Structure formats: structure tokens, C-alpha cells
Amino acid sequence: MFKAALKKEWKEAIRRYRLLVIIGVFLIIGILSPVSAKMLPKMMEIMASQSKAQGFEFTYTKEPTVNDAIFQYNKNLGLLPILIAIMGMGLVAEEKIKGTAETILTKPITRTSLLLAKFNVFLGLAILGLIVGGVVCLFYTRILLGNVNIPSFLFFNFLLLFYFIPFMAIILFLSVVIKSMAGTAAAGIGVYFSLMFMGSMPYIGKFSPQGLYSVTSTMAMGRPAQEWTIPFMASVCLTAVFLVLAAAIFEKQEI
Amino acid sequence: MDAVIRCEGLSKHYKDVEALKNLDLEIKEDLIVGFLGVNGAGKTTTIKLLNNLIKPTAGKATICGTPVFNNPMKVKSMVGYLSQEPAFYKWMTGREFLMFVGEVFRIDKYRLKEKAAKLLKDMELSDAANKKIGGYSTGMKQRLGIAQSLINDPKVLFLDEPMSSLDPLGRVSVMNIIKGLKGKTTVFMSSHILTDIERVCDEVAIIDKGKLIIHDKLSVLKEKYISPAILVECKESLQNFADALSKEDYVFAADRGGGGKTEGTSLKITFTDFAKGEIMLPRLIVESSLTLVKYEVLLPTLEDVFLRLIANNNVQSEA
Numbered sequence: 001m002f003k004a005a006l007k008k009e010w011k012e013a014i015r016r017y018r019l020l021v022i023i024g025v026f027l028i029i030g031i032l033s034p035v036s037a038k039m040l041p042k043m044m045e046i047m048a049s050q051s052k053a054q055g056f057e058f059t060y061t062k063e064p065t066v067n068d069a070i071f072q073y074n075k076n077l078g079l080l081p082i083l084i085a086i087m088g089m090g091l092v093a094e095e096k097i098k099g100t101a102e103t104i105l106t107k108p109i110t111r112t113s114l115l116l117a118k119f120n121v122f123l124g125l126a127i128l129g130l131i132v133g134g135v136v137c138l139f140y141t142r143i144l145l146g147n148v149n150i151p152s153f154l155f156f157n158f159l160l161l162f163y164f165i166p167f168m169a170i171i172l173f174l175s176v177v178i179k180s181m182a183g184t185a186a187a188g189i190g191v192y193f194s195l196m197f198m199g200s201m202p203y204i205g206k207f208s209p210q211g212l213y214s215v216t217s218t219m220a221m222g223r224p225a226q227e228w229t230i231p232f233m234a235s236v237c238l239t240a241v242f243l244v245l246a247a248a249i250f251e252k253q254e255i
Numbered sequence: 256m257d258a259v260i261r262c263e264g265l266s267k268h269y270k271d272v273e274a275l276k277n278l279d280l281e282i283k284e285d286l287i288v289g290f291l292g293v294n295g296a297g298k299t300t301t302i303k304l305l306n307n308l309i310k311p312t313a314g315k316a317t318i319c320g321t322p323v324f325n326n327p328m329k330v331k332s333m334v335g336y337l338s339q340e341p342a343f344y345k346w347m348t349g350r351e352f353l354m355f356v357g358e359v360f361r362i363d364k365y366r367l368k369e370k371a372a373k374l375l376k377d378m379e380l381s382d383a384a385n386k387k388i389g390g391y392s393t394g395m396k397q398r399l400g401i402a403q404s405l406i407n408d409p410k411v412l413f414l415d416e417p418m419s420s421l422d423p424l425g426r427v428s429v430m431n432i433i434k435g436l437k438g439k440t441t442v443f444m445s446s447h448i449l450t451d452i453e454r455v456c457d458e459v460a461i462i463d464k465g466k467l468i469i470h471d472k473l474s475v476l477k478e479k480y481i482s483p484a485i486l487v488e489c490k491e492s493l494q495n496f497a498d499a500l501s502k503e504d505y506v507f508a509a510d511r512g513g514g515g516k517t518e519g520t521s522l523k524i525t526f527t528d529f530a531k532g533e534i535m536l537p538r539l540i541v542e543s544s545l546t547l548v549k550y551e552v553l554l555p556t557l558e559d560v561f562l563r564l565i566a567n568n569n570v571q572s573e574a
Binding site: 001 | 303306307308309310328331332334336338340341342343344346347351355356358359360361400403
């Protein structure tokens, strides 16, 4: 049953271009991050000459480094939860609105299996995206700026993944409880900004998934990962809580 | 024959609304049963309850002896279900959808391929099997809906208004498919298109305001609740004649105060005592000096039974 649902979800991700969009977005981020880091001094030079003509004067002397590319990559991926909210808004809500849930849930498949299949494919898309984006970023950074510390970069991506995962669980949960797709997306974006705000608060921040993003930001500046275990655990717990809640509520919902 | 569907005191309340009240129902094996009622009578609620899409407020139900609410997975593996407006994944082809549903039922891959091909052929969808469902017409979707509901060779098939959104050709096609299931599986089919029910069903259960009014064989219902009607057509206006008739004790229309259908020169008369009416009516026509154009005995229809029972239920509810 789960296998059939999983197969269907993958097919859907391919046929409805979700896979293509994810790969495309990560590909663009993977290319643009090192390229923009490399181009930044030149862009600043142009800006400086324009400013000089207008009476302002400033100079930009910093040489681009590998860390600049990774920092840019991390910054761009920080906005990914918004894409997750948009892509995941219909996971369950759409099935309920369109009536396919009614057709499928009268077959011998548990509602939890259906949810887990959706979550797994969503997770799979994120992993694939990170692999594509990471490899491309690594490749261009190496060509344009120099060697990257591979183990550190892998761990950096691993932490990024666990920064995304709770958002996926939250979106799945919202898609179960909110009846409209737009409402789910709006609530998801709201949650993203709330967690961002929570992450910036002292003491509390490290207990939120946003804490992981702070760790990856530190790593992107070339420093070692520090105090990542607490936000990592927070991320895992938050994911588990929202998945359990989504399953419990979905089991009780009347279709 | 054993009961394949059994409901005992099945009830469903939504806040202030009693969608289903203490439904006791027994459906025997291999019958096609029509589940009738006006919109909002509780037909869909009953079918959704029996398919575990909603939970009951009270009562229990079994399908082939298995408790519906305690062992939903076993029940789901034994039934087929077609919703009122069947929905599919538009990006899938008809064949893919059947394969997906079959995989959910864990049907062996080789057998499933054969089964899907046969169902597509039976439903006249072979040519469209590899087309995306998004491009199917309403009738094709309805036929695909029936195909998916039959993929597991269900012991019980629930069809919720299977013909409501179809054109006359589509209705005939779906009706023939349902007729073809006679003796192969138990079909529990809700509808408010009485002529369709009359054509395919062995038994009829009528529900009104969430309450089961009657459940019996179609022939028994007709015999028990409705006598034939007589259609009279004359050259003159029959308004005064209709008023006079309504005062006669053997005329049902008089009981209902205008239940007879007057359209200028024609009149349909239903009786509480048909035997007496059959003798008295010609006499009254002659006495009234009417010029008779047409005199026809109309056999009772399910619509007559339905209207009579619903009317009686309304009177009882008001009392």
C-alpha cells in the first residue's frame, strides 16, 4: 500500500514538474552563488565609478574567496522554506478539495501511509535538489575561486537539509488542517517568518530550526560548526511532532 | 442468503442536524439495491459511513460479517466505491489509475494488467486507456470510476448517484454496466432518478429526513403501496369533475386535496380502493355527460410509490 502511494507520489512529482522546479531552483542557486561571489568585486568597481561621478567615493578592495561563494549559497537557500510552502500547499488540501482523497481513502490504504508517502517524496525532492545544487556549487566554486573543504561542505549541506525538514513537516500538517491551498501557503510563509524571528531571539533561537541556519551561516564564513546538536535535535523533534499531529488529525478527519 | 450489509441503529449527527437516525438495514447477497431519497435525505451519509469516510455518532455496521468501524482495512479490501462526483488524478492515464488502485489492493502485477485491460474493455475505454484522465468526458470518467471500483472484484459495490451527472446516452451505458453486475456482486446504489432504479434494482430502500421509511422488493412495494391509476381524457374541461371526484372515498387524490393531476381536459386519478374506483369511474363519467376521448389504466411506477411514501412520512412527521 505504502509502496503504491510512494510510486504515485514520485510519478506526480515528475509529471507535475515539481522535480523539475526543485532541480531548476537548486541548479540556479548552485551556479549563481559562486558566480555572483566572483563577480562581486567587479560589480562594486562599476558601482564605485558611478558613485564617484555623482560625488560619492568608496573603494572595494576585498578579493573574492571560496567562503564568499558558500556564504552566498547559504543565503540563497535560506529563502527555500518559501518555495517549500508554495510547493507543499496542495499536498493534502488539494486531494480533499478535488475529491481524490475520497476515492483513495475507500481503498485499503491507511491515511498515515498516504501522508508518509507524501512526506517521503517531498524529502526526496529536497535531497535531490541539495545534491544537484551542492555539486554544481562545488564545481563552479572550484573553477572560479579554488578548492572547497569537501567534508565540511557535506556536513554544511546535511545541516541545511535538517533546516528544511521541519518546514516540510509543518507544511504537510498545515495542508491537513487548512482547507484551502492558498491558506496553507500563507500560513506556511507566516510560520517561516515566525521561526526566523524566534531564531533571532537570544537563548530561544538555538532551540528552533533557525538555529541550524545560524550554524550553517557560521560555517559558510569558514568557521567550524559549533553548538549544532541542540538546534539539530530541535529540528528532529519539531518534525516528529508535526508529522504525528498531521497523522492524528488526518485519521480523525471526515472526508 | 446471508446479509452482506447490516446496519444496526446507525446514526450520524452534525451539530444540530440529524443526518441519519437509527438506521437498521439488511442487504442480502448478490442483489442490486436502490437507495432512494430526496436531496439531503441521508443517502450519501449512509454510504460514506459504510465506507469509513466519516464516523458514526452511534450504532454499528458490518459488511460480510466484518465490523465496518473496528476493522476498516478488511472491509475496504472487500468493497468497491464510486463517489457522487468521482475524482481522479488528471495527470494519470486511465490505465495508470487502474494500475495504481490495483497496486493499493496488492493485486499481483500480471493479474492486475489483465484485469485493468478487461475492465477498460468492458467500460468501452480501451481506446482512451492511454490518454490523460484530464481529457476524459464526464461519461468516460463515470465509467472509469466504475472500473476502479471493480478492480478488486468487490463483494459489495457502493455507487453514490452513479447516473446523476450523465446525459441520456451515458446513463443508458452506465445502467447496462450495472445490470451486467447482477448476480456477480451486491450493488448498493443511491439515486434520485427513479426510472433508473426501477430498471435495474431488485430491492429498494427509501430514506427520508435521515430515517429509513421502507425496504422491500420493488414488486412488493408496488403491490403494497400503490394501485394502478386511471387516465381519463375528455373533450370538456374536467375541473368540476375533478372536484366531484375528490369527494369520493375511494379516490386517493381527494385525500391529498389535489393529488390528482388536472391539465384541462385530462385527469390522472389514483385510488385508495382501485376495485371500487374501476367500477364507479365510468359511471360518474356517464352521469356527468362527458365526452370520453381516452380511458387508460396506468400501471404503478416507483415514482408513485416514492411520492406516496414520502408524503405519508411528511404527514407523520408533522403529526
